[in-house]
Amino acid sequence: MSVLTVLSQTRQKVGDIKFFIPFASGALAFVVGAIILASAGVDVGNAYATLFRGAFGSVFGFGDVLLKTISLLLAGLAVSVAFRCRQWNIGAEGQLYMGALGGTIVGISVLGAIPGLGILAVIAASAIFGALFALVPALLKVKFGVNEVISTVLLNFVALLFIAFLLHGPIKAPGFNPYSPEIAEESQMPVIIPGTRVHAGLIIAAIATVGVYYLWKTKIGFEIRSVGANIKAARYVGMNVGKSVLVTMAISGGLAGIAGGLLVSGVQHILIEGISPGYGFVAVIIALLGRQHPLGVAIVAFFFSVLMTGSETMYRSLGIPGAFSMTLQALVLVFVLVGGLFVIWLNKRNGRGVR
Amino acid sequence: MDYSTVPSGAPILQMNGITIRFGDVVANNKVNFELRKGEVHALLGENGAGKTTLMSVLYGLYQPQEGETIIKGQKTSIKSPNDAMDLGIAMVHQHFLLTLPHSVTENIVVGLKSNGFFLDLSSAERKIKQLSEMYGLKIDPKAIVGDLAVGEQQRVEIIKALYRDADILILDEPTSMLTPQEEKSLFSTLQSMVSQGLSIIFITHKLREVMEASNRVTVLRGGKVVGTVSTSETNETELAKMMVGRTVVESIQSKATSRNPDVLQLKNVSALNNANIMFLKDLSLELRKGEIFGIAGVDGNGQAELAEVVAGLRKVQGGEIIMDNQLITNLPPRKIRQWGLAYVPQDRLETGLILEYSISENLILDRWYTDEYSGKIFLKQGEMREFAKKVVTDFEVKTPGIDLPVNSMSGGNLQKVLMARELARNPKVLVVHNPTRGLDIGAAEYIHKQIVKQRDNGVGVLMISLDLDEILTVCDRIAVIYEGKILAVMDRKDADVEQIGLMMGGKVVVSKEGTS
Numbered sequence: 039m040s041v042l043t044v045l046s047q048t049r050q051k052v053g054d055i056k057f058f059i060p061f062a063s064g065a066l067a068f069v070v071g072a073i074i075l076a077s078a079g080v081d082v083g084n085a086y087a088t089l090f091r092g093a094f095g096s097v098f099g100f101g102d103v104l105l106k107t108i109s110l111l112l113a114g115l116a117v118s119v120a121f122r123c124r125q126w127n128i129g130a131e132g133q134l135y136m137g138a139l140g141g142t143i144v145g146i147s148v149l150g151a152i153p154g155l156g157i158l159a160v161i162a163a164s165a166i167f168g169a170l171f172a173l174v175p176a177l178l179k180v181k182f183g184v185n186e187v188i189s190t191v192l193l194n195f196v197a198l199l200f201i202a203f204l205l206h207g208p209i210k211a212p213g214f215n216p217y218s219p220e221i222a223e224e225s226q227m228p229v230i231i232p233g234t235r236v237h238a239g240l241i242i243a244a245i246a247t248v249g250v251y252y253l254w255k256t257k258i259g260f261e262i263r264s265v266g267a268n269i270k271a272a273r274y275v276g277m278n279v280g281k282s283v284l285v286t287m288a289i290s291g292g293l294a295g296i297a298g299g300l301l302v303s304g305v306q307h308i309l310i311e312g313i314s315p316g317y318g319f320v321a322v323i324i325a326l327l328g329r330q331h332p333l334g335v336a337i338v339a340f341f342f343s344v345l346m347t348g349s350e351t352m353y354r355s356l357g358i359p360g361a362f363s364m365t366l367q368a369l370v371l372v373f374v375l376v377g378g379l380f381v382i383w384l385n386k387r388n389g390r391g392v393r
Numbered sequence: 394m395d396y397s398t399v400p401s402g403a404p405i406l407q408m409n410g411i412t413i414r415f416g417d418v419v420a421n422n423k424v425n426f427e428l429r430k431g432e433v434h435a436l437l438g439e440n441g442a443g444k445t446t447l448m449s450v451l452y453g454l455y456q457p458q459e460g461e462t463i464i465k466g467q468k469t470s471i472k473s474p475n476d477a478m479d480l481g482i483a484m485v486h487q488h489f490l491l492t493l494p495h496s497v498t499e500n501i502v503v504g505l506k507s508n509g510f511f512l513d514l515s516s517a518e519r520k521i522k523q524l525s526e527m528y529g530l531k532i533d534p535k536a537i538v539g540d541l542a543v544g545e546q547q548r549v550e551i552i553k554a555l556y557r558d559a560d561i562l563i564l565d566e567p568t569s570m571l572t573p574q575e576e577k578s579l580f581s582t583l584q585s586m587v588s589q590g591l592s593i594i595f596i597t598h599k600l601r602e603v604m605e606a607s608n609r610v611t612v613l614r615g616g617k618v619v620g621t622v623s624t625s626e627t628n629e630t631e632l633a634k635m636m637v638g639r640t641v642v643e644s645i646q647s648k649a650t651s652r653n654p655d656v657l658q659l660k661n662v663s664a665l666n667n668a669n670i671m672f673l674k675d676l677s678l679e680l681r682k683g684e685i686f687g688i689a690g691v692d693g694n695g696q697a698e699l700a701e702v703v704a705g706l707r708k709v710q711g712g713e714i715i716m717d718n719q720l721i722t723n724l725p726p727r728k729i730r731q732w733g734l735a736y737v738p739q740d741r742l743e744t745g746l747i748l749e750y751s752i753s754e755n756l757i758l759d760r761w762y763t764d765e766y767s768g769k770i771f772l773k774q775g776e777m778r779e780f781a782k783k784v785v786t787d788f789e790v791k792t793p794g795i796d797l798p799v800n801s802m803s804g805g806n807l808q809k810v811l812m813a814r815e816l817a818r819n820p821k822v823l824v825v826h827n828p829t830r831g832l833d834i835g836a837a838e839y840i841h842k843q844i845v846k847q848r849d850n851g852v853g854v855l856m857i858s859l860d861l862d863e864i865l866t867v868c869d870r871i872a873v874i875y876e877g878k879i880l881a882v883m884d885r886k887d888a889d890v891e892q893i894g895l896m897m898g899g900k901v902v903v904s905k906e907g908t909s
């Protein structure tokens with residue numbers, strides 16, 4: 039049984055024991071994390087206190103939590119939309135980078151300097167770039183049956199290397215570093231909480247969350263869900279499976295693209311090679327842990343953002359490496375996975391699991 | 394065959410007060426069962442009556458919470474199938490456990506403890522030959538299992554059991570895949586096995602088989618034993634009453650339809666199967682308005698392919714399909730449905746329904762895009778619920794709630810939801826494939842009534858079924874399919890079981906009706 043199977047089987051069935059698994063997993067991850075820290079000779083209490091102080095201890099720190107949440111939430115939603123259609127899009131990172139590229143190209147052009155329109159053009163461009171890039175594996179899948187897991191994983195490298203090439207040549211700003219020129223001021227997301235770096239992208243992420251919730255209640259959303267739940271049944275009742283896959287991947291890539299566009303427009307204002315520290319990969323875990331439900335994805339995205347922000351503080355003040363935050367994330371996933379297997383085992387034991 | 398007496402003597406197997414609970418469900422409730430040496434004992438009951446559970450206890454797959462099992466006078470506890478085999482108990486499952494690319498002998502000796510480092514196939518072959526002569530189980534030990542017919546594969550399974558010195562043989566629905574001829578030969582094998590001292594438990598839900606091939610019968614209903622009777626002292630009506638708790642004699646009037654116009658025509662249709670082999674070969678048939686046209690045949694002779702080409706789910710390679718004067722060859726499924734097709738596929742769980750969806754979502758699965766259930770953007774939840782409520786009342790669907798996933802519902806109720814959705818289309822043509830497979834008698838009867846109602850309203854019904862009894866009960870005209878071809882078409886009143894059976898096995902009979 040694959041990871042994806044286990045987690046998608048237990049999706050959506052909130053109630054009794056299943057509901058507590060994510061919380062119990064989070065707690066257990068911290069317990070095991072404590073053992074790891076203690077065995078490295080670290081004062082566990084101090085380390086965790088630092089982690090939470092980093093995330094919640096100051097307005098600026100909490101602002102950074104919200105800032106990371108924007109990226110993680112949008113990327114997580116992107117992956118979760120694809121997963122609902124059983125399209126295992128592991129390429130959110132690449133789509134995010136292409137979105138960042140789209141936003142940058144518009145932002146440094148005349149279009150980006152139009153007052154009031156610049157920001158909208160940047161967001162639209164990043165969505166379109168992300169969507170188009172996600173349509174490549176989608177078309178390969180629909181036309182030739184190419185497995186999207188492999189194609190999306192590999193296209194991540196294509197995107198990253200393509201952008202590296204551009205930054206070292208065609209769109210390189212004058213100077214030593216491989217950076218793009220700064221985008222026009224009219225293309226930059228305004229900060230909405232003074233004293234922090236939190237920008238208006240938070241509102242976009244919130245709208246996207248609500249949008250995905252309602253997407254599943256629409257005609258096309260129903261078609262996508264049906265293809266994901268049972269492709270044979272969908273084909274049999276006359277649904278257009280190919281169209282559903284293309285639409286799904288376009289939405290997915292578009293959301294990831296916006297996440298990338300916002301990193302340029304809201305945070306860096308230039309395009310650089312490492313603009314995302316792997317948000318698109320963490321998004322896969324977030325989508326799985328959030329059970330592909332927009333609210334679940336939002337909660338997990340926030341939680342992961344706390345971990346990432348807090349561990350940066352741990353690194354700065356205690357020297358605990360950033361890898362520890364990744365360890366915690368992975369532990370949560372492992373425990374949720376075990377919990378999922380536990381539920382399947384319970385169902386089987388009670389004789390009502392598998393028909 | 395002589396099943397008129399019951400062998401006397403001590404029982405070889407006794408199961409006393411067996412109780413098995415799965416959660417709140419009692420699958421076996423204080424079940425008593427007894428098997429004597431040299432008898433064929435039928436275990437009769439509807440689906441879910443507890444037959445398989447009881448036999449799984451005997452085969453070591455489940456441990457009972459209460460009760461004891463006594464074999465050859467010894468109280469035993471059977472913890473695994475290995476224990477069962479050591480005690481001389483063998484089970485022939487409904488779906489065979491054979492590896493197709495290997496020979497008969499290899500399949501039989503696989504897993505034996507007595508095998509050394511090198512297999513001694515030639516002495517195994519000798520023993521197999523001996524067994525096959527002793528019990529009249531004709532088989533070539535060197536043949537590749539994949540090349541054998543279903544009936545022959547079953548013989549391999551039986552020899553496998555005998556090879557392991559089993560003297561108690563459990564046969565789980567052994568006739569479900571056989572032609573009438575193969576069935577006959579199986580029954581004569583059973584006869585010769587019991588006459589040489591073996592004892593056989595025969596799980597079935599078919600009354601005719603019980604009457605034909607058993608000494609005694611134990612009837613289960615709802616996990617309890619209704620009674621054990623000698624076959625010679627009972628009849629089909631009485632057994633049916635015991636099995637379902639009331640008298641069921643299904644009789645459906647057939648209708649003469651020769652003057653009705655055709656509503657569906659297949660002209661020389663050919664199509665590939667999933668392995669890209671031409672599986673339908675120049676198949677032609679005409680379905681008239683207001684009739685039920687049955688397709689009989691052994692599984693795997695093109696039935697699924699036939700249903701799928703009509704529904705647009707499989708590409709037609711040659712020929713044409715005309716529905717209600719419109720050419721529908723290779724149109725997309727949605728177009729064909731809009732022109733008047735309703736289709737109930739055989740695998741209601743894998744294809745017909747989405748199990749994690751609610752009843753209302755399943756009901757609009759084929760019409761989610763229509764103005765009735767969808768606005769410009771959003772689905773109309775209110776209308777969907779109304780539709781679901783109406784179906785639940787009209788079709789007497791038993792459900793814990795219309796908003797819950799349907800995967801908690803029973804097979805019969807799932808089939809009702811599926812039928813309801815398809816019939817709500819007001820179709821011109823209704824294709825049903827194994828519509829009552831796995832359903833209990835009550836649910837099957839209900840489904841048949843719905844199909845007949847459609848016929849009486851002028852719908853042309855194409856019924857593809859592996860259950861010959863069903864076809865003979867329900868259909869107005871009957872065709873036999875063999876290797877992707879229709880061998881003959883006949884009215885029900887002219888239908889002769891013997892003849893249909895021969896044709897299902899590929900023997901073309903020149904009859905006065907002629908072939909089509």
